[in-house]
Amino acid sequence: MDEKDLIDGLRRGDEDAFRTLVTTHLPRLRAVALRIVRDAHLAEDCVQEAFVRALRSLDRFRGESLLGTWLHRIVVNACLDELRRRPLTAGDADLAGPAFDGTGCRVEPPGPPMRSPEELVGTERERRQVHAAIDRLPEDYRTVLVLRDIEELSTREAAESLGISEGAVKVRLHRARGALKVLLEPLLGRSTP
Amino acid sequence: MTRRTTLARRVKGAMMRLVPGMLTCGQLEDFLYAYVEGELPRAARMRFDLHIALCRECHDYLARYRETVALSRRAFDDADAPVPGSVPDDLVEAIVRAARTEE
Numbered sequence: 001m002d003e004k005d006l007i008d009g010l011r012r013g014d015e016d017a018f019r020t021l022v023t024t025h026l027p028r029l030r031a032v033a034l035r036i037v038r039d040a041h042l043a044e045d046c047v048q049e050a051f052v053r054a055l056r057s058l059d060r061f062r063g064e065s066l067l068g069t070w071l072h073r074i075v076v077n078a079c080l081d082e083l084r085r086r087p088l089t090a091g092d093a094d095l096a097g098p099a100f101d102g103t104g105c106r107v108e109p110p111g112p113p114m115r116s117p118e119e120l121v122g123t124e125r126e127r128r129q130v131h132a133a134i135d136r137l138p139e140d141y142r143t144v145l146v147l148r149d150i151e152e153l154s155t156r157e158a159a160e161s162l163g164i165s166e167g168a169v170k171v172r173l174h175r176a177r178g179a180l181k182v183l184l185e186p187l188l189g190r191s192t193p
Numbered sequence: 194m195t196r197r198t199t200l201a202r203r204v205k206g207a208m209m210r211l212v213p214g215m216l217t218c219g220q221l222e223d224f225l226y227a228y229v230e231g232e233l234p235r236a237a238r239m240r241f242d243l244h245i246a247l248c249r250e251c252h253d254y255l256a257r258y259r260e261t262v263a264l265s266r267r268a269f270d271d272a273d274a275p276v277p278g279s280v281p282d283d284l285v286e287a288i289v290r291a292a293r294t295e296e
Contacts, residue, residue, distance in 0.1 A: 103206030
């Protein structure tokens with residue numbers, strides 16, 4: 001069933017079409033939800049909510065983007081709504097930010113040569129360390145980092161989803177990356193075996 | 194920090210502050226996000242590049258900042274890969290039921 005047939009079926013209320021939509025997109029959307037809410041049961045609740053919302057707002061789907069992109073946006077918003085219902089977690093990352101000394105110069109220790117993105121090996125151990133470091137960020141930093149750097153929403157999309165200005169997204173993302181950099185210092189510039 | 198290093202940093206700090214067209218490390222920090230995102234206008238980008246060429250600390254900070262962004266992307270970049278048999282039937286049925294209730 002191609003996407004047009006699928007959308008036609010959904011608009012007719014065809015349950016098979018809806019089942020196809022769910023089985024096709026569920027694994028990816030569940031992974032997206034898990035990255036945002038970090039709890040398997042909550043992630044499934046958010047995905048369920050997202051599919052129901054999608055069905056409810058099918059009339060607003062203009063076909064300007066792919067169904068998958070449209071659903072991705074809906075699941076992100078369902079997850080953010082879920083996060084808003086919970087108190088913000090502070091994380092335990094050091095949020096001191098970049099350091100400058102009395103001469104106005106940056107303080108940054110020398111270290112091993114940096115790796116370009118192509119040189120990053122991405123071992124399972126390294127991935128786990130990065131996941132753990134992201135989890136240590138305060139909730140508002142973690143959320144903006146996941147939306148922009150991992151889910152690849154544009155600044156505008158992230159601002160709309162979070163209900164803040166684009167400027168605030170940029171400032172928050174920059175600080176989140178700075179805090180994550182401190183947490184990842186042991187990994188930076190090294191090749192993990 | 195040795196006296197020699199402190200002196201070298203003082204000279205560098207003064208040069209960044211006093212030489213026309215130079216950015217201080219603090220000013221560079223303000224532009225760093227826009228630089229990495231490719232949003233900095235050409236003239237500001239040239240001033241940024243000049244500072245990076247002269248300042249080991251900012252050069253290393255920028256490299257580590259970029260590596261941080263790349264590492265976080267890399268840590269999740271195959272999370273979307275479909276896993277065979279990973280669609281749980283009970284979840285599919287729960288979603289279909291929820292949608293039916295909605296109608």
